[in-house]
Structure formats: structure tokens, C-alpha cells
Amino acid sequence: MFQSSWRLCSALLQRDAPGLRRRPGPGPGRRCQSSPAAATRRPASPRLLAAASGAPAPGPSAACPMGNGTSRLYSALTKTLNSSAASQYLESPDPEHLEPIDPKELLEECRAVLHTRPPRFQRDFVDLRTDGPSSHPLIRVMQWNILAQALGEGKDNFAQCPLEALKWEERKCLILEEILAYQPDILCLQEVDHYFDTFQPLLSRLGYQGTFFPKPWSPCLDVEHNNGPDGCALFFLQNRFKLLHSANIRLTAMRLKTNQVAIAQTLECTESGRQLCIAVTHLKARTGWEQLRSAQGCDLLRNLQNITQGAKIPLIVCGDFNAEPTEEVYKHFASSSLNLSSAYKLLSADGQSEPPYTTWKIRTSGECRHTLDYIWYSKHALSVRSALDLLTEEQIGPNRLPSFHYPSDHLSLVCDFSFNEDPDALL
Ligand SMILES: NC(=O)C1=CN([C@@H]2O[C@H](COP(=O)(O)OP(=O)(O)OC[C@H]3O[C@@H](n4cnc5c(N)ncnc54)[C@H](OP(=O)(O)O)[C@@H]3O)[C@@H](O)[C@H]2O)C=CC1
């Protein structure tokens, strides 16, 4: 049922999608699946979106306050619980009990809410295959720091982004539209502070199983009318994977617990029976904290060594590492015995360089253009078949991100992976 709904949605999106893109490097460029082009926006009454938040349906441009009673209670609870104690309250409700949503209908509702906004930008998938088609089905992975609502409105100090562009009732539709456009099999998110009232209820009805792990002392909680702590969220399509093992990890540095977290899950692919470990993290931000990030990265790698049984299970790690490729934590990942490679390097002409930016914003302190977000993968066990190109500087525009066009200061990264043919090959 979900599969047919996704196909319907896919057909709708593909019909709008004439864009093609060639690999920039010396290799042969091929036609590749492309993303949806600008969609027509027209008003309608949002039924599914309103049901997700438990609120009455707002008008297309109605602004809603950020918190409600439940989320404030949750926020208060998490302020008093440590992360391990809190995690027992964070299990998703059984999605079997929720009515499925037609993704096409949800997409139409999002577009209706967004009818006064400019159309979304075209981004194309770049074909990165070096060999023929794989007999294994592709696994699409999306990595995205979606920008916590409380941080965007209360802490990030975006100098050129009008508060109007950050209104949650519209921004959430831009986020959902992006997820619906690319239809990932696995979705890794950071800065999620609307898990329980938005993403979990909607995505579970689209066939995803979700897990949320909040930061122990989320800076969101300092913002008035916050919607609870932000954290990492990991979703996978239940008709494609079975969950074998799940770990919520509070990252340590020099054996001390830190405020940063990760989720790591071992999945079994329904079609092939092969196992895959997927992890999501958001490392400590800001300059001056390079050593802490480095230690957090080492701790995550240590955990992943155990979870992958010494690199026996192929691994994908998605995250906002808050670190440029020159930083130590990046080097730890690039040289780890887990044999990881960073997927977005493959978009460069020589296949060796990270993109020039994955986040681009103007804060009151100045313009910040950085490469901080990565999708790491087991380079011997997995192949990147294609990757979604970044927004161009022209698309991002002079006021940078977030904007009326794009909901976060970080770009989404999307890759299609396949298992390499020889399951016994060195990982
Ligand atoms: N109540 C308590 O007892 C405690 C509260 N805290 C709270 O937690 C906060 C620190 O948490 P921590 O997890 O270490 O936070 P981080 O330093 O990791 O940053 C938190 C968020 O701020 C964003 N950010 C990065 N740079 C800037 C900037 N220059 N200006 C504004 N925002 C920025 C980051 O976004 P991105 O990743 O996109 O760059 C990130 O999501 C404290 O400020 C405090 O509010 C912490 C400890 C105890």
C-alpha cells in the first residue's frame, strides 16, 4: 500500500521534473533521475497537517504559537531527566494504529499552505555509477539538519532572514515538501524539535519507523515558548527494512558525558536480507571546540566498531559534524579502520574534494559558508550510485539561508546506495 502510494507520489514528482545533470568530473555523464521542478502552489484546506499537530486546521498562512501544553510539559520533563532516563519515554507509538497517508495528498496540502511562497528550487541527481546496473535495489539516504524552530527564531541570529520566513506552520511544509520530493528510504535529521507533534505522526503514517534522541541540555529549552528539546531523529521505511538493533548514544569526550548524541541502528533489508548499520549525529558546534568534536568523533567511531561487529556490517553515518574537512574529527573518520569514505566528495571533478558548502547563512556576526554535513559510507561494501547536487549560489541568493525558498540554513544531502556484489568483500 505504501509502495503504491510512493510510486504515485513519485510519478507526480517526476512528471514535473525535466532536469538532467552530468557528473562534473572526467567520467561519462549519464541521464539521471532528477528532482521535481517548481511546483504550482494553490490554496486548499490542510487536513493531514492539522491532524498531525492535534490542532484545528489553520488557514493557509495562519501563524501558530510554537509550543502547546503537552510540549511544554515534555520540555519540563526533559529538563529534569538525564538522557538515559528520558530515553524510555521516547519510543514511538506503534504506527500500526495510525491510518496511512497518501503522500500525494500530503504534498498537495503542503503546496497549498505554501501557495504564497516562491516555488521550490530544482536540484538534480548526479549519476555517479562507475559500472553497470546493480542487481540490488537502491537505498536512498537523506541527511539534513532541518534547523530547530526554537533556535531559528530565538538563538541563531540570522541577519537577513525575516522572521516571517521562519513561521513554523509554513516552514514545516517546506521541510515536508523536501522529504516528499526525494522520498528517502532512510532519513537522518538533526535539530528536530517537532518530533512528537509533526514528524513522528506524519512520517509514521507514510510508512516510516522513527526514533528520536534529544540532546540532554538542548539550547532550545532556553528559548521562550520552545517546543521541547532538539535532537537527532532517524526514520526508515518499514516495508524496506526490519530493525534488528537500536542504540541511543550520548557521546563522551575524555570519558565525560557531553551534550551531543547519536542514534545507531542495524537494519535488515527486506529484499536482500543483507544488514546495514545506519547512524545519525550532530556534533558540538562553534569554533574553539575542535578538540571536543574530535573526541566525540572518536567515541562515535568506537561505538560503531562494536555495533558493526568490527566493521562486518556495512555502515552509513550521516551527520552535521560542525567541522570542516580540515578538522581532526573529519580526519579520524576518513582514516578509520571502519573504511569509510565521504559520499559527497564524488560530486567533485577529482572525486577527492568535499563540496564548497553545505551550510550558508548570514548571522549578525557575519557571513558563514561552511562544509559541515557528511554522509560517510563503507567504501568497500557499498557504492554511491547517485547524489543530489547542492543548491547553486544563485539559487541560494544574496540573503543566503534560511529563506522563503528554503527552510534550513543547512542543505539536505541525498545519496542512492547499492550493496556491492560480493558480500564477503572486505568492508
Ligand atoms: N540549562 C543548563 O544547565 C545547560 C544548558 N545548556 C544550553 O546548551 C547550550 C549549549 O549546547 P550545545 O549542545 O553545546 O550547543 P552547540 O554549541 O553545539 O550549539 C547549539 C546550536 O547552536 C547553533 N549554533 C552554532 N553556532 C552558532 C552561533 N554562532 N550562533 C547561534 N547559534 C549557533 C548550532 O547550529 P549548527 O549545528 O547548525 O551550527 C547548534 O544547533 C548552551 O548555550 C545552553 O543554552 C548547556 C549546558 C547546561
Ligand SMILES: [Mg+2]
Ligand atoms: Mg543550527
